[in-house]
Amino acid sequence: MAKDELSEFHLVGTRPLRPDGLDKVTGRARYGADVSMPGMLWGAVVRSPHAHARIVRIDASKAEALPGVKAVVTRADFPEGLTGENWNLQENTMAGERALYDGHAVAAVAATSALRAQEAARLIEVEYEVLPHVIDVDDAIRPDAPVIREGAADATVPEGSPPNVARYIEFGHGDTEAGFAKADLVRARSYKTEATHQGYIEPHACLGQLGADGKGEMWVCTQGQWFIRQMCSSVLGLEAAQLRVTPSEIGGGFGGKTTIFMEPLSLALSRKAGGRPVKIVMTRSEVLRATGPTASASMDVKIGMTKDGMITAADAEFRMQGGAFPGAPVDMALYCAFAPYKLPASRHVGYDVLANRPKCAAYRAPGSPMGAFAVESLIDEMCRELGLDPLDVRLKNAVKEGDRASYGPTFGSIGLVETLEAVKSHPNLELPLGPNQGRGIASGYWFNHSGETSVSLAISEDGTVQVSVGTPDIGGSRASIALMTAETLGIAYEDVRVNVVETGALGVNEPTHGSRATFASGKAAVIAARRAIAEMCRRAAAEWGIDAEAVEWANGAAQPAGPNAGKFPPMGIEEIAAKMGSTGGPISGHHESVPEGVGASFGCHVVDVEVDPETGRTTILRYLVVQDAGRAIHPSYVEGQFQGGAAQGIGWALNEAYVYGQDGRLQNAVFLDYRVPVASDLPMIDTQIVEVPNPGHPFGVRGVGETGITPPLPAIANAIEAAAGVRMRSLPMSPPKVLAAIKAAREG
Amino acid sequence: MVTVNLWSSLERFTGGQTAVEIEAETVAGVLDGLKAAYPGLAPILDTGVSVVIDGEVATGRHASVADAGEVFLMQRMKGG
Amino acid sequence: MSKIHVTTTVNGDEVEFLADPRESLLDCLRDHLGLTGSKEGCGTGDCGACSVTLDGTLVCSCLVLGVEAEGRRVATIEGMAEGNALHPLQRKFLEHAALQCGFCTPGILVAAKALLEKNPDPTETEVRYWLAGNLCRCTGYDKIIRAVLDAAAEMRQEAA
Numbered sequence: 008m009a010k011d012e013l014s015e016f017h018l019v020g021t022r023p024l025r026p027d028g029l030d031k032v033t034g035r036a037r038y039g040a041d042v043s044m045p046g047m048l049w050g051a052v053v054r055s056p057h058a059h060a061r062i063v064r065i066d067a068s069k070a071e072a073l074p075g076v077k078a079v080v081t082r083a084d085f086p087e088g089l090t091g092e093n094w095n096l097q098e099n100t101m102a103g104e105r106a107l108y109d110g111h112a113v114a115a116v117a118a119t120s121a122l123r124a125q126e127a128a129r130l131i132e133v134e135y136e137v138l139p140h141v142i143d144v145d146d147a148i149r150p151d152a153p154v155i156r157e158g159a160a161d162a163t164v165p166e167g168s169p170p171n172v173a174r175y176i177e178f179g180h181g182d183t184e185a186g187f188a189k190a191d192l193v194r195a196r197s198y199k200t201e202a203t204h205q206g207y208i209e210p211h212a213c214l215g216q217l218g219a220d221g222k223g224e225m226w227v228c229t230q231g232q233w234f235i236r237q238m239c240s241s242v243l244g245l246e247a248a249q250l251r252v253t254p255s256e257i258g259g260g261f262g263g264k265t266t267i268f269m270e271p272l273s274l275a276l277s278r279k280a281g282g283r284p285v286k287i288v289m290t291r292s293e294v295l296r297a298t299g300p301t302a303s304a305s306m307d308v309k310i311g312m313t314k315d316g317m318i319t320a321a322d323a324e325f326r327m328q329g330g331a332f333p334g335a336p337v338d339m340a341l342y343c344a345f346a347p348y349k350l351p352a353s354r355h356v357g358y359d360v361l362a363n364r365p366k367c368a369a370y371r372a373p374g375s376p377m378g379a380f381a382v383e384s385l386i387d388e389m390c391r392e393l394g395l396d397p398l399d400v401r402l403k404n405a406v407k408e409g410d411r412a413s414y415g416p417t418f419g420s421i422g423l424v425e426t427l428e429a430v431k432s433h434p435n436l437e438l439p440l441g442p443n444q445g446r447g448i449a450s451g452y453w454f455n456h457s458g459e460t461s462v463s464l465a466i467s468e469d470g471t472v473q474v475s476v477g478t479p480d481i482g483g484s485r486a487s488i489a490l491m492t493a494e495t496l497g498i499a500y501e502d503v504r505v506n507v508v509e510t511g512a513l514g515v516n517e518p519t520h521g522s523r524a525t526f527a528s529g530k531a532a533v534i535a536a537r538r539a540i541a542e543m544c545r546r547a548a549a550e551w552g553i554d555a556e557a558v559e560w561a562n563g564a565a566q567p568a569g570p571n572a573g574k575f576p577p578m579g580i581e582e583i584a585a586k587m588g589s590t591g592g593p594i595s596g597h598h599e600s601v602p603e604g605v606g607a608s609f610g611c612h613v614v615d616v617e618v619d620p621e622t623g624r625t626t627i628l629r630y631l632v633v634q635d636a637g638r639a640i641h642p643s644y645v646e647g648q649f650q651g652g653a654a655q656g657i658g659w660a661l662n663e664a665y666v667y668g669q670d671g672r673l674q675n676a677v678f679l680d681y682r683v684p685v686a687s688d689l690p691m692i693d694t695q696i697v698e699v700p701n702p703g704h705p706f707g708v709r710g711v712g713e714t715g716i717t718p719p720l721p722a723i724a725n726a727i728e729a730a731a732g733v734r735m736r737s738l739p740m741s742p743p744k745v746l747a748a749i750k751a752a753r754e755g
Numbered sequence: 756m757v758t759v760n761l762w763s764s765l766e767r768f769t770g771g772q773t774a775v776e777i778e779a780e781t782v783a784g785v786l787d788g789l790k791a792a793y794p795g796l797a798p799i800l801d802t803g804v805s806v807v808i809d810g811e812v813a814t815g816r817h818a819s820v821a822d823a824g825e826v827f828l829m830q831r832m833k834g835g
Numbered sequence: 836m837s838k839i840h841v842t843t844t845v846n847g848d849e850v851e852f853l854a855d856p857r858e859s860l861l862d863c864l865r866d867h868l869g870l871t872g873s874k875e876g877c878g879t880g881d882c883g884a885c886s887v888t889l890d891g892t893l894v895c896s897c898l899v900l901g902v903e904a905e906g907r908r909v910a911t912i913e914g915m916a917e918g919n920a921l922h923p924l925q926r927k928f929l930e931h932a933a934l935q936c937g938f939c940t941p942g943i944l945v946a947a948k949a950l951l952e953k954n955p956d957p958t959e960t961e962v963r964y965w966l967a968g969n970l971c972r973c974t975g976y977d978k979i980i981r982a983v984l985d986a987a988a989e990m991r992q993e994a995a
Binding site for chain 3 (some may be wrong): 025027029030035037038040041120121122162205207256257259260268288290291481482483643644653655678685686687688689691
């Protein structure tokens with residue numbers, strides 16, 4: 008009997024210790040920078056101090072003369088002729104004719120020690136011709152803005168668009184003008200969000216080796232070892248299968264470690280240094296200046312609402328810059344912005360704009376937080392004006408299964424209404440608030456993602472089980488995959504070992520991104536386990552001399568399926584495993600696919616804040632995350648995703664932002680100035696897991712990693728208005744900005 | 756025939772239509788049929804799009820659209 | 836630049852290494868002694884991933900020069916468990932699922948241990964302020980704070 012037909016589970020939903028926990032509390036776990044190799048060199052990168060400059064000349068002669076320096080590489084060491092995203096990746100890895108942002112790599116050097124490599128990097132002379140630059144998205148979209156790259160616009164961009172528009176999207180349905188005409192209240196507002204960084208505590212680090220024969224290896228902290236392999240191979244012109252990429256333990260990623268930065272440089276340096284391995288570890292300043300921040304956004308939203316709270320029409324125009332390359336998630340932002348609402352009519356317009364900033368990378372629900380900040384803020388403002396309860400309005404307009412999504416398709420099974428109902432009955436909503444305190448709520452959405460997945464499971468000689476997965480474990484996915492595997496096989500959690508393996512050990516896997524690890528690798532592990540079960544049933548049937556169809560699997564053992572199959576005592580996995588060498592050889596199960604049936608996840612957050620009217624400082628008093636997890640395999644790590652997403656959203660809302668000077672240089676490239684939330688900034692973060700099972704997963708899993716970062720931005724803006732009577736429409740809502748708004752309101 | 760819903764800014768390649776009829780059995784057939792009927796769409800489709808069949812992002816070119824209730828073309832979805 | 840011979844005690848063992856005078860204690864621990872449990876998250880003393888104690892005082896080892904360890908006592912995450920017996924903080928971090936990626940974990944454990952040695956009965960607020968120099972980007976701190984408070988309670992019970 009398939010386990011998904013059972014209503015009760017033995018293991019799913021329990022909270023065992025994570026299998027990699029002991030290594031991680033004792034300092035034994037090996038992360039990107041923790042491994043060294045015989046003959047190893049250290050790499051250092053020379054970066055542009057200018058936001059936009061032509062590279063006139065690079066002279067590395069002084070560096071090359073320094074004892075211990077073994078290789079210097081520039082763009083001249085990379086193959087030519089790349090196109091599309093491969094060219095973008097190569098250009099971002101190492102600048103070609105022009106440096107496109109402060110921090111853009113222009114040269115790299117390998118030497119016998121880290122200090123020697125840094126000395127050598129300082130001796131590489133680069134002559135620049137500084138060019139005009141543009142940083143802000145609204146400046147970058149002007150027709151007369153400095154042009155980042157001629158011909159960057161793709162086929163979606165209408166002729167006559169401003170020169171830095173790289174992509175354009177418009178979609179919608181219904182008659183918005185008629186919709187606005189039916190509304191009792193129509194409001195149009197503009198919003199801005201600044202770029203933020205994923206802020207993983209582990210800086211990028213890799214140890215790459217590449218021989219003259221084109222064979223290479225890499226140890227690297229990444230969310231996706233196959234992405235590293237494919238991208239490095241493309242950028243350097245290598246054959247993918249000749250490069251073996253082993254993922255280290257990963258010290259956080261949040262989307263920022265799904266792409267390449269300095270990894271190809273270590274390989275290029277290694278090849279030039281006679282194949283000696285080269286280790287490159289970024290500094291925090293390099294991480295902030297040159298690796299994936301998220302996009303910044305400027306957004307106009309217009310909503311029509313009846314006096315009883317029904318939304319009649321919506322219109323949104325979003326402009327986002329994602330650095331000097333196309334790829335700002337403006338499409339995702341628009342898709343998610345109104346996803347929680349059933350819209351009779353809508354129009355969405357988006358511009359992906361180039362600016363002199365680092366190439367944006369994915370960051371937890373890419374685009375969704377910005378769109379939600381605009382839309383959820385405006386809905387709250389309109390509820391306030393109409394005297395309506397914002398939660399009731401959200402329930403009234405909530406999408407359900409069978410409703411058309413704001414972005415077009417019809418929703419399958421979703422749990423928004425259940426999520427909102429759970430919020431409504433949560434005790435936090437009854438707690439009293441004092442002076443200068445306010446409560447805000449907001450919803451959030453993420454599609455979730457499936458992606459290429461390959462899992463291999465093998466039965467050991469003693470009946471214990473190893474599972475090889477290709478999705479690095481960022482937040483407990485080994486535990487959840489072991490739980491699902493053990494549940495399927497009917498064995499103990501401790502008898503399953505889940506290994507995150509290198510690229511040579513499995514077929515292609517997409518990274519741990521899109522909230523997919525527990526969904527996709529978990530689903531593949533369950534199917535692989537079922538295949539192993541089928542084989543074990545065949546082995547038992549052969550021993551018993553009966554048809555394989557007459558054998559079923561229960562509680563970790565093969566047993567006759569009914570009285571007609573014959574009377575045999577159950578044959579346990581240990582017994583089958585012990586004999587497998589003489590009954591046909593190794594027993595394993597594999598599954599490779601792009602798993603179908605990914606389930607979307609809605610969330611709703613409630614925050615209580617206190618705003619100090621004298622300083623403008625916002626204190627988070629209380630925080631509640633309610634989100635649909637489909638089924639929580641390991642509830643502690645589901646809660647952890649909820650809490651971590653909320654904390655990142657709180658940072659984005661209140662403090663975090665890229666600050667640029669007039670010269671286009673990033674001014675806050677250290678953690679002291681790029682202020683992520685610290686322990687004393689936050690209260691406990693309450694969670695409630697809603698479970699509306701996803702029919703597309705054997706245990707009902709919906710990915711939970713991303714949705715949680717989305718609601719905090721608007722929820723906190725809404726709470727600040729409730730507390731201080733000011734409506735903040737640009738992020739971050741830092742004390743000076745809130746104080747200025749309070750003063751303006753007093754004087755107004 | 757399957758009705759393919761496009762995002763509206765693609766209408767300048769389809770003579771103003773945002774829903775077009777394509778003779779196709781599979782996702783691949785939809786994409787090839789769109790390119791044949793509206794060559795201006797080719798570079799956009801080749802960059803990568805998601806085909807959403809009855810609310811589900813299709814997992815491959817061979818996914819069937821024969822019994823699809825609705826088919827939407829969207830920008831390629833990914834995640835962080 | 837010629838290197839300096841340093842003799843120091845790490846986790847109770849006497850060790851020697853040759854340090855470039857520009858190298859931090861963190862560099863020396865990681866690159867000369869192979870003790871990679873202490874992590875570099877920032878190199879500027881803002882993230883606490885490199886937390887160790889020096890003669891019992893909690894420090895960011897990225898802000899201490901390797902040569903300053905001469906004749907001192909250094910304690911790192913590698914010395915926190917006694918053999919296979921985990922420190923109560925380590926056990927409680929596992930039980931409370933107080934780590935996701937685990938990169939900040941060694942520094943937070945070292946810092947929390949230093950707190951509980953000074954103050955065996957801290958309030959939640961005291962724990963939050965003590966750990967304010969240890970960044971965690973994954974957890975939102977909730978489960979970390981609970982684990983520290985729970986470990987403190989258990990250690991008080993054992994001491995009683």
